[in-house]
Amino acid sequence: MIQILVIDDEEPIRNLLARMIELEGYKVVKACDCQSAVKQMEVQPFDVVLCDVFLPDGNGVDFIFDIKKNLPNAEIILLTAHGNISDGVQAIKNGAFDYITKGDDNRKIIPTINRAVEVVEKQRGGKKPSLTYSFDSIIGESRSLQQAVSLAKKVASTDVAVLLTGETGTGKEVFAHSIHYASPRSNNQIVAINCSAFSKDLLESELFGYKAGAFTGANKDKKGLFEVANHGTIFLDEIGEMAFDLQARLLRVLETGEYIKVGDTRPTKVDVRVISATNRDLKKEIEKGNFREDLYFRLSVFQILLPPLRERPEDVASLSQMFLSVFAGKLKKEIKGITPEALTVLRNAEWRGNVRELRNVIERSAIICDEWVTLQDLPVDLQNNLSEGNNSNDEFELAAIERKHITKVLQYTNGNKTETARLLKIGLATLYRKIESYGISQNEKTTFSK
Numbered sequence: 001m002i003q004i005l006v007i008d009d010e011e012p013i014r015n016l017l018a019r020m021i022e023l024e025g026y027k028v029v030k031a032c033d034c035q036s037a038v039k040q041m042e043v044q045p046f047d048v049v050l051c052d053v054f055l056p057d058g059n060g061v062d063f064i065f066d067i068k069k070n071l072p073n074a075e076i077i078l079l080t081a082h083g084n085i086s087d088g089v090q091a092i093k094n095g096a097f098d099y100i101t102k103g104d105d106n107r108k109i110i111p112t113i114n115r116a117v118e119v120v121e122k123q124r125g126g127k128k129p130s131l132t133y134s135f136d137s138i139i140g141e142s143r144s145l146q147q148a149v150s151l152a153k154k155v156a157s158t159d160v161a162v163l164l165t166g167e168t169g170t171g172k173e174v175f176a177h178s179i180h181y182a183s184p185r186s187n188n189q190i191v192a193i194n195c196s197a198f199s200k201d202l203l204e205s206e207l208f209g210y211k212a213g214a215f216t217g218a219n220k221d222k223k224g225l226f227e228v229a230n231h232g233t234i235f236l237d238e239i240g241e242m243a244f245d246l247q248a249r250l251l252r253v254l255e256t257g258e259y260i261k262v263g264d265t266r267p268t269k270v271d272v273r274v275i276s277a278t279n280r281d282l283k284k285e286i287e288k289g290n291f292r293e294d295l296y297f298r299l300s301v302f303q304i305l306l307p308p309l310r311e312r313p314e315d316v317a318s319l320s321q322m323f324l325s326v327f328a329g330k331l332k333k334e335i336k337g338i339t340p341e342a343l344t345v346l347r348n349a350e351w352r353g354n355v356r357e358l359r360n361v362i363e364r365s366a367i368i369c370d371e372w373v374t375l376q377d378l379p380v381d382l383q384n385n386l387s388e389g390n391n392s393n394d395e396f397e398l399a400a401i402e403r404k405h406i407t408k409v410l411q412y413t414n415g416n417k418t419e420t421a422r423l424l425k426i427g428l429a430t431l432y433r434k435i436e437s438y439g440i441s442q443n444e445k446t447t448f449s450k
Helices: 011-022 034-043 060-070 085-094 106-123 143-156 172-181 200-208 244-256 282-287 293-299 313-331 340-348 354-368 380-387 394-412 417-424 428-438
Strands: 003-007 027-031 048-052 075-080 098-101 162-165 190-194 233-237 273-278 302-305
Touching: 003 011, 003 034, 011 027, 011 048, 011 106, 011 417, 027 034, 034 060, 048 060, 048 106, 060 075, 060 085, 075 106, 085 098, 085 200, 098 106, 106 190, 143 172, 143 302, 162 172, 172 190, 172 233, 172 273, 190 200, 200 244, 244 293, 282 293, 313 340, 313 354, 340 354, 340 380, 354 394, 354 417, 380 394, 394 417, 394 428, 417 428
Parallel strands: 003 027, 003 048, 048 075, 075 098, 162 273, 162 302, 190 233, 233 273
Antiparallel strands: none
16 A cells, blocks of 8 residues: 655644545555654655655755655655745755645645656556546536547547647546547556646756756756656646746657757657647637747647536536545445435536536535535535525525534534635635634534634
């Protein structure tokens, strides 16, 4: 089993991270500082280390060297509460796998860990992770979705570049992986990177790598993701966010199949299929001067538009039931299903965040519910949809519902406000304001802790 070491001096955050990771099927060991982490590393091996930057007895960026001494084959992911580009660059130079900002990047933690595990499995010759990426895993019978699936199946067997377009949360990454695993390259690796998650210099380093001695801190050669994905596929998510001058380097790789690493004199040749995705209108970005037209034509040999969830409400029920089954298994709960009233509300919701938003709603509802997911287990804003058209008493009624819902979640988390805010999908400061505004007592059925 994959073993992950979580290092963070804040106990609530440390416990929350551990719980999130354990739900993904990994074994987790926790440490509160550098000293205790070293003791853990001396007695047992770890595949991935998730480490806070600011620790009581050291700095995570510098601590990378100590981790590598004890665990030379482990992948290290740094976490910080305050995003700092220079720290991020230095962390990658020191050998970190990735650098994530807490809060803003919470949704990236599990996907990043999964990517790190893929690298670990690849390096030790293990099997690929048991990801269920296939066209059969794409749920929905709506005509618009099935048209997108049909196009993806047809292009999968070819080697052409694919551009996936559509709103955020429509399933572009699932489509990208499904295309790869249905292609002749399926026995090789697919590597995914979110182009919006890195600064220009850091993204360039991630994509193309560098040679030892190329700059201060470059102690060994670093493979870029294009090299890691050789003979496989690279998925460039949010390609519309890539810096304009970096687009020229990407174009050259697509045209020639080679590039020169920083600090190198010889070109590196690669054979990689490129699948990219964006929620932007790239033609408009070209008109604004933000995106290269020649790169657009290279990336968009075959385009697939993924429909938003609000345009296919007939798929909401099947998606909800699938997500509920997954989370019930992870939580080890017996959940019979979703009540008709709750299902009606789910079908009629706008779903601005699309499938990703629906997944989050079902996850939270699965945690809160008993045997059935009822209307009261859904987020307050969805419950409020049934209250439209009421008289001036609406304000009082909705406030009462929200107060009750917040209290229920606080009871579930045993008063852990950090986790409560995460489940409610609101900021911690917002949660404190609502607790004060609604007069929720710290002694109300449970003892709340800060």
